[in-house]
Amino acid sequence: MSVSVLFFGATADVVGKRKIEIISATSTQLLENIISEYPRLASHKLLIAVNQEYAADTVLLDDGDEVAIFTAVSGG
Amino acid sequence: MIDFAELTTEQIDITSIARRAIPSECGATVTLDGYVRRFTRGRETLYLVYDAYEEMALKEMRKLIKAAHSKFEISNVGIVHRTGRLDIGETSVVISVAAPHRKAAFDACEWLIAELKRTVPIWKKEVYADGEEWIEGEK
Numbered sequence: 001m002s003v004s005v006l007f008f009g010a011t012a013d014v015v016g017k018r019k020i021e022i023i024s025a026t027s028t029q030l031l032e033n034i035i036s037e038y039p040r041l042a043s044h045k046l047l048i049a050v051n052q053e054y055a056a057d058t059v060l061l062d063d064g065d066e067v068a069i070f071t072a073v074s075g076g
Numbered sequence: 077m078i079d080f081a082e083l084t085t086e087q088i089d090i091t092s093i094a095r096r097a098i099p100s101e102c103g104a105t106v107t108l109d110g111y112v113r114r115f116t117r118g119r120e121t122l123y124l125v126y127d128a129y130e131e132m133a134l135k136e137m138r139k140l141i142k143a144a145h146s147k148f149e150i151s152n153v154g155i156v157h158r159t160g161r162l163d164i165g166e167t168s169v170v171i172s173v174a175a176p177h178r179k180a181a182f183d184a185c186e187w188l189i190a191e192l193k194r195t196v197p198i199w200k201k202e203v204y205a206d207g208e209e210w211i212e213g214e215k
Contacts (some may be wrong), residue, residue, distance in 0.1 A: 049129070071213070074199050074212075075198025075200065
């Protein structure tokens with residue numbers, strides 16, 4: 001499935017972009033693919049959101065889904 | 077109900093946010109003014125940069141407001157978080173909670189800021205004289 005992947009803060013700095021397109025079947029597979037392409041991400045504790053909801057477990061992806069990969073939040 | 081959750085790149089006017097959240101049955105508004113600290117664990121910060129996943133941040137803020145209504149006897153909540161570059165002393169987040177009685181407003185405000193720091197997708201970069209770092213999680 002072709003999905004958009006968004007990066008913010010530290011993950012955007014590592015990837016050097018705020019958005020890429022990628023083909024993956026599940027959120028877990030997507031994360032593995034992204035980490036193998038950008039190995040420096042592996043030193044961070046990463047969170048994943050699918051369509052703007054936290055995805056604690058593996059989520060099946062559909063075409064056009066919006067996935068975001070980011071580090072633990074630090075607002076406030 | 078006149079709850080609100082917003083992000084802004086402009087300076088935040090705390091008083092106007094507090095006043096927006098007051099219905100007639102209320103007797104107290106508790107407002108948190110969170111601002112940029114100069115020294116963190118002895119290290120001097122020059123300025124901060126906040127990044128946000130805007131659509132999801134607004135969704136998560138609205139979820140927190142909804143949950144606060146079910147947990148506390150409160151009437152209205154307003155949350156405004158700033159993004160972009162902030163200088164020392166500038167307000168980064170305001171949470172105003174209006175309630176018939178103050179205790180519920182204090183409790184809800186404390187709960188809301190703790191949950192915001194845990195769940196709302198916003199990130200802070202500390203810029204120091206000799207480097208910078210994105211803060212990951214609460215410190």
